[in-house]
Amino acid sequence: MNKFKYYFILLLAGISLVSCNKSDDDNVVTVPLRDYAVQYKADNDSIEKYLKTNYITVTNSPGTPQDQDVVIKKIVAGDGNVSIWDQTTYKLTSRNVYSNDITYKVYYLVLREGLGSAPTNTDKIVASYTGNLLNNTVFDSSYGIGTTFNLFPYSNEGSVIEGWSEIFPKFKTGSSTTDPGSGVISYKDFGAGVMFLPSGLAYYADSKGTIPSYSPIVFSFKLFDLQRMDNEYTISASTGGRVFLGDGVPDYLEDLNGDGYLYDFRDKTKYPNPPADLVDDTDGDGVADFVDFDDDGDGFTTRFELTKPTSETGIVNGFNYGTRLYYPWEPLADNPNTPNTDETEPRGIPRRPTGALADPAKPESATNVRKYIETDYTDNPRLRIHLDKTYPIKQN
Template sequence: MNKFKYYFILLLAGISLVSCNKSDDDDAVTVPLRDYAVQYKADNDSIIKYLKTNYITVTNSPGTPQDQDVVIKKIVAGDGNVSIWDQKTYPLESRDVYSNDVTYKVYYLTLRKGSGESPTNTDKIVTSYTGTLLDNTVFDSSYGYPRSFNLFPYANESAVFVEGWSEIFPKFKTGTSSTNASSGVVTYTDFGAGVMFLPSGLAYYGQSQGTIPIYAPLVFSFKLFDLQRMDNEFTISTSTGGRIFLGDGVPDYLEDINGDGYLYDFKLNPDKYPNPPAGLVDDTDGDGISDFLDFDDDGDGFTTRFEVTKPTGQVGIVNGVDYGVRLYYPWDPILVDNPLTPNIDEREPRGIPRRPTGALADPGKPESSTNVKAYLPEDYTANPRLRIHLDKTYPIKQN
């Protein structure tokens, strides 16, 4: 009898467990994301506390793999270390970033500015990095090895995108590279290096990633070695729905009309950017599509690529005149060949021209699509000049 009661109790317990599990499955609830503004306030408080209770050590050893390595540790009472917030060696800087209808104040340190060029927030970069949580736990690292990342969030890449990277890397410059002739190993010197402190809204927010919990502010120390200029105009594939990047012949960084180093098109994601600050969009024709994503920058009905294409009779040396070997005009004349590319001659004597200012083909008739003016040498070189792909009055349309 006792055995029967024992097994009966076990049976009831099993039924109870199954019933509970089934109920849990049926009643699964999706937890909504936290309010971005509320979470940002909490993140900002945590980041400021971190900056005031931790100190930084930087290795300055140019020419070695350890150059600009960073170690951040918590201050112990009486150890004499000065907090990141109070230290003066690398003054704490910040940048306002609009996203998720919140204006984030993103703190960062410039350990070294760099000696080369700055990427835009849509370029591809070569960097090494280490990512930590606010308890200084390392969650990811390239271990000093250079890795390539696209800063443009809509690029077709498998890597999970960290929005804060695209906002801070443009504040730095690349370094100088050299390649060992025998081993082929590339080394970098005078590269930019820094540390960024990202609120969760500019990181992974409500998604956990490996050992990173949800709503976690992140710290990245990094070195910016090199960059690749991108040309990001894209179309959507009718078969797959994916993005096909075609470009328009003008790299993104040259379509940064206001020259601030950042390119935005809030039209792509209006829910994320419902009230963008005025002046952040670089849009020549005012059609709501920024030039770096617009196949017709000036809205004149002629694509930008068509307007920056050189006539077929003006490629290479023609009748003793060196027109350059490119099919497309560069932004400005290129007078010196790049010694790092010995198999390619980059020299181009002319840049994208302005509307021609020479004589009409038939001076007795008005200018038209069939009676055009001749280009003068200064039309390709004058600085400044309104280039034809940004001048909606030219080419002249057929009557």
């Protein structure tokens, strides 16, 4: 067979293969998604094998840009390196993540927890990262530079992969200093770790750049800073986009079970059977508090219930009520680092008032209410009025 005939046959074979992947109306056949549970089992097997056949080195150099830099390499027989799975220098742990109606076991390595505050899975963070495949090919990196990301999956800024939202809340931020000459921000004592993500919490069937579809991926990261978010939103009638308004209470204070995670379980495709211990919903209306404008379902918006009376702002009769129009979650002291501003807010969100009735001869009602007393604003614990559906009292 001469070369011309050989290549001609290959060309015909190629045309045949392309034709077999199209339907009769010349539309490309859509390949169905793989089953999430089946794919997760395969991913988990691959990740555990990776953890047992690779080792990690970490640059522990506080005060330098290289602090907590990570290199992961495959173990070569006889090289004396200890696997990520077997090493004891850094804590290898896992957390269960409910998504796609299965429970993922997600492994992550704690290089340093951090000394600051932990974000929720709906906050913004400043972090650096490097991502690699299980063959240790690096597919992306911020090269140690802190970048802002929104962990909330429905943000207008574009969301991170789900695995990031699930692992970053297990770490804390650090502290920062700004060079007065260059304006460069330096961080120290920040949280740092490595997450090993199954494809169902990454890009799943999508291929992204050099990341093939259905790929488990690895991210080493540093958590520098965070911004608390208040994510209640409406849908714009004109654009159909989300308009974020908030209700006056940051998301992290609407985390009723205190686990650091908030979920919008109205997405029944993704969350058909959510575990009860993950639900943060005061009034049980199916809308989690962090996206609910009326947390207690009493017909009064949370923002209305948090708004101070006009007599309770500024200095009144020599008493400092604070300058803001809304109650803080808890009373606040003045920040000594801002000498030109007085942040004092002596009162937090009040509970239902417990003082004397306006008219003691009549029963309590919408027109005969009790007075607030100081402990209504400061006692702990107290059921704050935006979580108490019995107050304000409605007119008959």
